[in-house]
Amino acid sequence: MNLSAFSLEHKWALVTGASRGLGQAIAIGLAEAGANVICASSRANGCDETLAAIISKGVKGFALxxxxxxxxxxxxxxxxxxxxxxxxxxxxxNGGTIFRQPAVEYSMPEWRRxxxxxxxxxxxxxxEVGKDMIANKSGKIINIASMLSFSGGMTVPAYTASKHAIAGVTKALANEWAQFNIQVNAIAPGYFKTDNTAALQSNEVRNKEITQRIPAGYWGEPEHLQGAAVFLAGKASDYVNGHILAVDGGWLAR
Structure with a gap:
């Protein structure tokens, strides 16, 4: 096994939702593996911190x-x-959002958003990106799924629907584009310490319940996703396609 299969030198990556949390960690991890990274966020200057970290790795970085x-x-x-x-x-x-409300009251504008x-x-x-990948007969697409790609959750029906759909779209695109040497996979993070899970982290009862179910015994940190992202972004994963890779401390195993 040649470890150069994990190198991303001379590759260009686009990472959405890269201003903080999981997206920021993934963008920096790709840069550490040698990729030039374009990081995107919902607001101007939102990726300034991420961009500085990327450039410090000696690669090119841009923010949109x-x-x-x-x-x-x-x-x-x-x-x-x-x-x-x-x-x-x-x-x-990676870019995403969540809205919490009981299903019987759930706002349809929020559902659509x-x-x-x-x-x-x-x-x-x-x-859009796939058009160029097809023309070049090469490419890697990594979607960010969720534990709620496998289960239903509570008071987040739109988020659950979106993450089940992300798993399906991942498989659908993998089926169509494998013939062009494009691998489309997803990472399903377990319970990570991010802004999106702040409500769960601050709920003493739910936090304890979640932690007790995780075989590793603790919540993930954003950096725990970097290895999986670099693997799925590089040549090492050329025969991995349509897969949903759980990075969850063992949550699904229990």
Missing amino acids: AADLSNEDAVRQLAAEARSISGGINILVN VLQVNLDSAFLLSQ
């Missing part, structure tokens, strides 16, 4: 902003990334 709930903005994001890079080799669809951000943007970016 786009509202992932807006189709035109998503397509423009893909065009700007293409203009900067000449062609994206690695796409990480969550699906637009979590699902529609991932498909649109894959579609």
